[in-house]
Amino acid sequence: MISQAVVKKVLDAALERGAQFAELFVEDTYQSELGVVDSKPSKALVGRLKGAGVRVFYGNEQVYVTTNDLSETGLVKAARTAAAAKPELASSGGVTRVEPKAFSPTAFDEIHHYGTRPWEYDRDKKFRHLMTMDTAARERSGMVTQVAPAIVEKTQRILVANSEGVWAEDERNYVRAIVTVSLEDKGERESAGARTGTLGTSEWFESVDFEELANSAVDRAKLLIHADYAPAGEMPVVIDNGFGGVIFHEACGHGLETTAVAKKASVFCEKMGTKIADECVTAIDDGTIANTWGSLNVDDEGMKTKKTVLIENGILKSYIVDGMGSQQTGFERTGSGRRQNYKFAPASRMRNTFIAAGNDSLEDMIKDIDHGLYAKEMGGGSVSPGTGDYNFAVTEAWVIENGKLVKPVKGATLIGRGIETLGRIKKVGRELRLQDGMCGSVSGAIPTTVGQPAIQVSKILVGGRAT
């Protein structure tokens, strides 16, 4: 993308005022979104993101400067801006200048298979995929008033080079299909969505059952359109596998990122090596699973990514650590420095994060409960890492009475405090399932996988409707 000679000049310029570390991140990204509304193409949007970010460290202080100008002049100018951003140091004089080390390419096995790039794949086929979703949804139910299917593709090419000799180039491809349906019946409205995505290229669409994807969205909306509201109050909750893992992502994962830990803005500070969950809980953040939505070859700091055991049999074993986080906390980097694009400095972020499979069955978990909630499908959520307070929506829930599912309910929100909820996971199921998602945080919106087998939590506050 950029020659080593030019990168060397950029790093030299970034280090000229006494920074201890300098890094250049260059990106060239193609992204495409195609959509249908009212059974007609509604969206055809293609874009090219091209730019660079220069980052320097002065001790534990970080400066980040971005530019669209990828010429040598533009990059050196950005580097000088970064170098000059520490005026008190620059004016004091007498700083020791760090010499950049010779570049040594980061070695990694290319475990992800890529084929047809988005601009190479026949657009007629994409249109047919979109229309398959539209037609299937409309045929599934006469209540359907709108169908909005979309196909989103992205090819990101990156280069990371730094003054410690790191030189890493990589390509990441993402493909995703999303459908949202709106239903109306007897004055009631409901909507639901379904999606699937992978780290891969456009030929992956051939393996997607678009009809099934659309049908699953319609079926969920149909189930809920005349359903009662969820009960309100604290109760035991069984959370099913797959996107149910968003509870771990929100309740605990963000609090384990050194972005929060280093600022003492996490309830998991000072907990390393201590018991923070029941023995049945082992949690992993793994960037190395082939062609999986949250995987990487190298992270956005040029480090080969890893599989990181976060919690083992209830004991906290590792945080999620990026370069600056490592410097600030002393914990080893985990290959988790990530960013949405060159406009963001990297931060410690999750990759494919999940609770490992256990020994219990979903049926037994439900049988245990006299009065509670079964959260079959989860929506999004959020957390305040400083307090650990999280919330997330249940998009398909069922009331459990005397060990049996008695009726579907809508409008359930689950809230709680991460560290307390973690301690209340009493059973973990056998069937692990992963699901793609997007995670928004300090370094932008990035693809992350959440996952888990079914789990039973002894008590969560369910925000349904009070009577």
Add this chain to the structure above:
Amino acid sequence: MINAEKLEMNFSAIEALAKKDGAEIELLVEVGESLKLSSNEGKLDKFDSSQSNVAGFRVLLDGVEGYCWTESLEEADLREAYKEALENARFAARGRTVDTSKTQAIQLYSSTYKVAEDQKLFNDSLEKVSIDEKIARARRMEERTKSVDHRISSVPYSQYGESASEFFVFNSKGIRARQRHTAVSGYSYCLAKQGEESRMAGESFFTRNSLELADEFIDKVAETAALRSLNKLGAVSPETGRYPVVIDCRVVAQLLGVIGDYFSAKSVAEKTSIFSEDLEKPIASLLVNLRDDPNVEGGVGNRTFDAEGAYSKRTDVIEKGVLKAWLTNSVYAAKLNLPHTASAVRSAKSELDIGPSNWVLERGRSSLEELLGRYPRVIYITDFTGYHSGFRAGSGEFGFQSEGELWENGTRVKALCNFVVAGSIRELLMGVDGVSSRMSQKISSSLAPDLLIRSLSVAGV
């Protein structure tokens, strides 16, 4: 910042190319610089300086749209982006029978009225304040927040930011519009700790003039953030039940941002607005008046023209509870035969949409204290969290994680946390029983007073 003449020449060259292709074009260009600074434990935690250019084409071919954007403003790259947008328009034409009637074929906006730049939206103050002073402001924000009380254990999220940007709209019907903006903003979110308990709260600010930003102003923001988090200490869950609820003006302003899409003609046409059948019908209590106002004194969302280059004007959306208008751009005004409200929004990287300039929910006559004392027991909501997950746009129902206070007979009894307030947007709007005379601060493009809602579901212990 940018050579506007060269940009217009590049546009003209591509306009000529488009003419040969039988296409019409609209080009949006955004050029900007921004600086974000934050301090943690007295150290410079963030110094992010960014510069960006984006150009986004919207191409119309036989009344069908295609889009492409690029981050290069060089003529060759703009030509490439135009060609891609043209291809996208060809793609989008698939499956359509071309109907050139007014209601089907999309047309570019045209007007003989020349829009002028709003001189109040920009100034040269950012260049007149030194980097040292800006870093000092970021540090002051953290230091002053922490110094309010020994129970403020940390300020994990604080920021001082500045940006200068320039926005152009060109189209092949002769529209040429340009606006510059400057913005100075910041926030402080701090943790208050007492024993094992920790609570977080914050405050933000927005202004356009860096020179006028006094230290006292930053101190006030810091103090407000700290006091808000301290007020939350000792909070407990309320009992589950239905309560009269007063929603703080900051939270109401955030809610307006969440539900605003319901008043877009695009949502009506796509059947995703819960109010799509309700024009000229009551959808809220008589106390509710909502307008989109592009000329609020000091408004964050002020604009003289929209993203199509059309002159912006005030639109009354709800009057005394009755839905009076949808917001439209030129496309949906034609499609649904509605008045054109000049509410087009588009970034260079997105497709044409509809959105407000500033939502303004009109103030009432009661004080906040009067609203809190109206019923024997009232829950005062100071924070809703999780808007994206707790709001179901398709049905208009919500269940938000909440924090607040319990008030009895007009007196604050205790802080509340760990509860969910649930209901529907219809229920909330129809249930408005009081509107305060104070308005939220101008930190976003939504402005609102406090609202008293007769009854909402509260899920606690």
